[in-house]
Amino acid sequence: MVGIYIGSTAGYSGKNLVAVxxxxxxxxxxxxxxxxxxVGAVPHREGDKVGDEDAFFMLDVLGLDADPALVTPVLVTRDFKVKAFTEGVGDLMGEIKSAYEKLSEGMDVMIVAGSGAYMDSGAYCGVEGVRVARELGLKTLLIDRFFGELRYDSLLRSRKRLGDDLAGVVFNDVPEGYRAEVDELIVPFLERQGLDVFGVIPSDPVMGAIKVSDLAARLSGxxxxAHGRADRVVENFLIGTMQVENFMTHFRRHKNSAIIVGGDRADVQLVALEGACPCLILTGNLYPNDIIMTRSEVLETPIIMVRDxxxxxxxxxxxxxxSHKLRDTIKVTHGTQLVGSSLDFPRLRAKLGI
Known part of the structure; x- marks a missing residue:
């Protein structure tokens, strides 16, 4: 049986995407x-079962029938942190090892997801990623997402720290304009340092998209x-603070972008609606006028009103x-295809011994 620990160099790097x-x-x-x-950081309840939100999602996608409490033996709540910072939380690694042994029975491969932004997350209670992976005897696959740059220094430090226990890295969300530098400079350099790069996943607007209803909730708006179209998808946003003529020029280049505009800018709001934007976000807690409301309903373009x-x-x-989570069926399907076309699975399997 082979075990794979999926870690990352930063938060929201795409661990779930690659794991799925x-x-x-x-x-x-x-x-x-x-x-x-x-180790789970987002407690979630389904019926009488309590576990980590990501774990529930992964069990569902992979079609696994496992006890969420066993899948995530360490669930970080407010009470857990208070106890950890005061009296201590005991032998958590013992609980993790016991759960891992039970879950791995009859399995060919165990995918173990890291928690937090870095491999050191959880050090305050003795369950940091490096220790978990080492004590469970797992090979680590790191996900490094492009946030303005790639974290090659961090990757090299991980290479020295984990040694042969580090299987390699997958780069995620790499923009097209940066791809040549990655392929021609960064990947060859890391490979010469003994760090295998198993794939470069390109940026894709679908993977960063969010439903209007979810966006409203996240913005506290x-x-x-047009409530019936709150399932429309937003891939980007554009700020409508400029004059109408200038706004129209920018708007034509940013289709499928939500328009953020002051609630008192009816001129920009109307242009955005007629231009088929996926939704309007009106700021300043100002309600749209009757003309805007009517056109919104006719064109089936939702309007979100926020206080900020x-x-x-x-x-x-x-x-x-x-940072929007991988949850929608469309994202899972699209993301799986995206990763499938970007990763060198035969090479990864050979490295992991699968």
Missing amino acids: ALGLRLQKDGLKVGYMKP KVVS DTYTVAKKMEAILS
């Missing part, structure tokens, strides 16, 4: 695949029109679109 794609691919190849997330100012909403949007 890898798990489904190995299942398709006829292998029995198990899943575990030893409310949908005030335009600048604050724009900053929130940047964070939301870069």
Whole structure:
């Protein structure tokens, strides 16, 4: 039985994306695949079962019937942190090892998901990623997502720290304009340092998209029109603070972008609606006028009303679109295909001994 620990160099790097794609691919190849997330940071309840939100999602996608409490033996809640910082939480690694042994029975491969942003996350209670992977005897696959640059220094430090226990790295969300530098400079350099690069996943607007209804919730706003189309998808955003003529020029280049505009800018709102934007986000807690409301309903374009100012909403949007979870069926299907066409699965399987 082979165990794979999927870690990352930063938060929201795409651990679930790669775990889903890898798990489904190995299942398709006829292998029995198990899943575990030893440390969970987002408690979630389904019926009488409590576990980690990501773990519930992964169990569902992979079609696994496992006890969520066993899949995530360490669940970080407010009470857990208070106890960890005061009296201590005992032998958590013992609990993790016991759960891993039970979950891995009869499996060919175990996919173990890391928690937190880095391999050191969880050090305060003795369950950091490096220790979990080492004590469970797992090979580590790191996901490094492009956030302005790739973290090659961090990867090299991980190479020295993990040694042969580091299987390699997968680069995620790499823009087309940066791809040549990755392929021609960074990947060859890392390979010469003994760090295998198993794939480069390109940026894709679908993977960063979010439903209007989810966006409203994340912005602490409310949908005030065209409620029946709150399932429309937003891939990007554009700020409508400029004059109408200038806005129209920018708008034509950014189709499928939500328009963030002051609630008092009916001129820009109308242009955005007639231009078939996926949704309007009105700032300043100002309700749209009757003309805008009517056109919104006729064109079936939802309007989200929020309290924050335009600048604050724009900053929130940047964070939301870069950290939105892999949840929708469309994203799972598309993401699996994206990873499948980007990863060198035969080479990865050979390295892992699968």
